[in-house]
Amino acid sequence: MADVTLKHIYKVYDGSVRAVNDFNLEIKDKEFIVFVGPSGCGKSTTLRMIAGLEEITAGQLYIDGELMNEVEPKNRDIAMVFQSYALYPHMTVYDNMAFGLKLRHTPKEEIERRVKAAAEILEISELLTRKPKALSGGQRQRVALGRTIVRNPKVFLLDEPLSNLDAKLRVAMRSEITKLHDKLQTTFIYVTHDQTEAMTMGNRIVVMKDGFIQQADTPIALFEDPCNLFVATFLGSPQMNIIEATLFEEKGVLKAKLNDLDDMVIAFTDVKAKQLANKKYIGQKVLLGIRPEHIIPNQGNLSADVEVVEHLGDETILYAKIANMKEQIIIKLPFNNTFSAHTTISMEFNMDRVYLFDKETHKSIMGIPHENEIPVVINGNKLAMGEQVIELPEVFVSHLLDSAFDSPVNLAIKPEYVQEESAPNALSINAKIEFLEQKTDYQAVYFSLKGIDGYFAMKVRNDEKVKLGKEVTLYLPVSRLYVYNQEHTKLNSREVVYPNKVNAEIKTVNDVMHISFDGVKLSYPATSKLEDGQYEIVLKQDKLAPIFPRKMLKKGLENPEMENPHNKIKVSAYDEDILGKKLLTYLAVPGIEKYASFVLDNNFSVYKLPKFNLYVPFEAIEIKQK
Numbered sequence: 001m002a003d004v005t006l007k008h009i010y011k012v013y014d015g016s017v018r019a020v021n022d023f024n025l026e027i028k029d030k031e032f033i034v035f036v037g038p039s040g041c042g043k044s045t046t047l048r049m050i051a052g053l054e055e056i057t058a059g060q061l062y063i064d065g066e067l068m069n070e071v072e073p074k075n076r077d078i079a080m081v082f083q084s085y086a087l088y089p090h091m092t093v094y095d096n097m098a099f100g101l102k103l104r105h106t107p108k109e110e111i112e113r114r115v116k117a118a119a120e121i122l123e124i125s126e127l128l129t130r131k132p133k134a135l136s137g138g139q140r141q142r143v144a145l146g147r148t149i150v151r152n153p154k155v156f157l158l159d160e161p162l163s164n165l166d167a168k169l170r171v172a173m174r175s176e177i178t179k180l181h182d183k184l185q186t187t188f189i190y191v192t193h194d195q196t197e198a199m200t201m202g203n204r205i206v207v208m209k210d211g212f213i214q215q216a217d218t219p220i221a222l223f224e225d226p227c228n229l230f231v232a233t234f235l236g237s238p239q240m241n242i243i244e245a246t247l248f249e250e251k252g253v254l255k256a257k258l259n260d261l262d263d264m265v266i267a268f269t270d271v272k273a274k275q276l277a278n279k280k281y282i283g284q285k286v287l288l289g290i291r292p293e294h295i296i297p298n299q300g301n302l303s304a305d306v307e308v309v310e311h312l313g314d315e316t317i318l319y320a321k322i323a324n325m326k327e328q329i330i331i332k333l334p335f336n337n338t339f340s341a342h343t344t345i346s347m348e349f350n351m352d353r354v355y356l357f358d359k360e361t362h363k364s365i366m367g368i369p370h371e372n373e374i375p376v377v378i379n380g381n382k383l384a385m386g387e388q389v390i391e392l393p394e395v396f397v398s399h400l401l402d403s404a405f406d407s408p409v410n411l412a413i414k415p416e417y418v419q420e421e422s423a424p425n426a427l428s429i430n431a432k433i434e435f436l437e438q439k440t441d442y443q444a445v446y447f448s449l450k451g452i453d454g455y456f457a458m459k460v461r462n463d464e465k466v467k468l469g470k471e472v473t474l475y476l477p478v479s480r481l482y483v484y485n486q487e488h489t490k491l492n493s494r495e496v497v498y499p500n501k502v503n504a505e506i507k508t509v510n511d512v513m514h515i516s517f518d519g520v521k522l523s524y525p526a527t528s529k530l531e532d533g534q535y536e537i538v539l540k541q542d543k544l545a546p547i548f549p550r551k552m553l554k555k556g557l558e559n560p561e562m563e564n565p566h567n568k569i570k571v572s573a574y575d576e577d578i579l580g581k582k583l584l585t586y587l588a589v590p591g592i593e594k595y596a597s598f599v600l601d602n603n604f605s606v607y608k609l610p611k612f613n614l615y616v617p618f619e620a621i622e623i624k625q626k
């Protein structure tokens with residue numbers, strides 16, 4: 001058994017490089033998980049944190065339910081295979097494989113048994129007496145794998161293990177590693193920047209970019225339903241065609257005009273049209289995506305000029321152009337030698353496989369949403385969702401920022417986390433099944449919620465019977481819920497949010513109000529006559545601003561405009577939480593018992609500046625009666 005769970009994992013290097021942000025993933029025993037993404041997206045860092053080679057800045061790592069953050073790498077029962085396999089050149093293959101076990105004082109007979117068993121699995125039994133220089137690249141890589149297999153680790157971590165091999169060998173080793181996973185029946189976590197490796201090897205793929213998980217799912221599900229333009233164009237070869245289009249409705253049918261051309265119009269099927277995320281897109285420009293294999297030539301009402309034809313033996317690729325469009329359209333079809341360059345062809349899109357993306361956010365706006373977002377209003381421990389009012393568990397409310405209350409926000413949950421069975425600490429909502437769409441790996445079920453525009457989606461197994469029109473209760477586990485404001489800033493915190501309350505003394509002298517607590521002295525022009533004495537003061541969550549030391553100001557950081565630069569509090573940071581464009585900081589503040597939480601701009605990190613002054617303008621202070 002080896003489940004690996006990453007909860008809100010963050011890595012900040014040198015106090016400023018945010019290599020990994022809010023990484024959440026549950027890896028099941030025996031899964032083959034692939035982390036994929038362009039160079040620098042945080043794949044290796046995540047892997048190294050699992051291995052224990054890199055400290056975890058924030059969040060929790062569990063292996064088989066046990067917290068691993070502080071556990072030494074050698075005690076994690078994990079083996080890591082690197083890009084450079086670094087075999088000892090003076091030792092035989094046998095000794096290379098046995099070395100780690102010898103260091104652990106494993107009995108000789110046991111070593112021999114394990115090395116021979118591993119050699120058999122890897123089909124290198126006849127190479128055991130050779131030295132590394134007498135091996136091919138592929139054989140060396142197998143020995144490197146063998147060195148880790150002999151230790152019977154619970155989890156295998158592989159960091160671009162094939163990138164030093166030539167193209168042909170890489171393809172061969174790909175299936176070798178997949179076979180190895182089948183034989184060993186252990187958890188594999190594999191890092192690569194190569195989308196083909198990811199698609200062919202993983203049970204599940206985690207697509208990363210700029211330190212954030214973009215999407216994690218089976219290869220097919222990622223291919224069928226990419227959550228955004230990045231995932232859509234990263235997976236698949238040749239990559240998805242992207243065309244600017246304008247959506248419009250004609251006689252109740254949703255249509256798209258390609259590239260502003262009146263004669264290039266496509267019509268969506270009814271079931272697809274219903275999946276448009278928001279009616280606001282009708283009449284607007286969007287990005288339309290169609291994969292090269294989903295364009296059907298020689299039929300339909302669209303036309304394109306073929307510029308180049310590539311016959312690849314088993315398939316034919318056409319590079320064509322739609323009038324006045326800059327980019328080429330790529331069409332992929334089974335081998336067909338009837339096409340030639342410099343001709344005009346007709347074509348049609350497979351309308352079940354057309355994608356739409358928001359022009360600004362690049363998020364997918366048609367099909368099963370990556371995250372359901374429902375407009376709600378939270379008031380105390382009550383949540384209003386259309387016509388439903390739902391009681392919120394304390395554990396949910398205690399993690400909400402002040403700005404989550406009393407104004408319109410969006411409650412978000414991924415379709416795969418919506419449950420049909422009740423669970424502790426889950427919100428229960430009533431929904432009606434409206435329609436469904438069959439996918440390769442699951443069924444996408446779309447629900448309506450009373451009083452809410454649009455649909456709410458969940459994924460259910462392919463063999464589950466779904467009854468259209470049925471009213472059901474769905475459960476949303478609070479640990480999976482996010483709350484966003486209209487700018488998509490996250491409004492729920494990783495840690496409990498305590499009120500930023502202090503007991504202060506207020507004294508007015510010569511029209512100046514002096515507030516003092518625990519060594520802090522703040523003064524403001526007196527606005528109303530307040531009796532001198534003890535008051536409770538709340539420091540508002542989002543009205544304070546950091547004062548940066550002079551040497552940091554050169555890096556594009558600015559200090560707030562300060563009416564009275566003496567109105568400041570010296571704070572020291574425990575931690576931070578990225579909320580999108582904002583940063584939530586957990587700070588030790590004089591006069592506050594546990595910690596205070598302030599929302600600041602995310603243009604700095606408390607890991608770079610663990611102690612600083614916060615400027616306290618008058619509007620940041622709320623004076624409560626005694």
Ligand code: ADP
Nearest residue numbers: 013014017019038039040041042043044045046
């Ligand atoms: P990937 O494996 O996806 O190529 P990495 O995890 O190696 O990405 O790197 C993620 C980010 O962290 C990059 O911006 C990289 O420059 C930075 N980084 C990696 N290692 C270090 C380090 N030891 N010190 C500082 N920054 C680092």
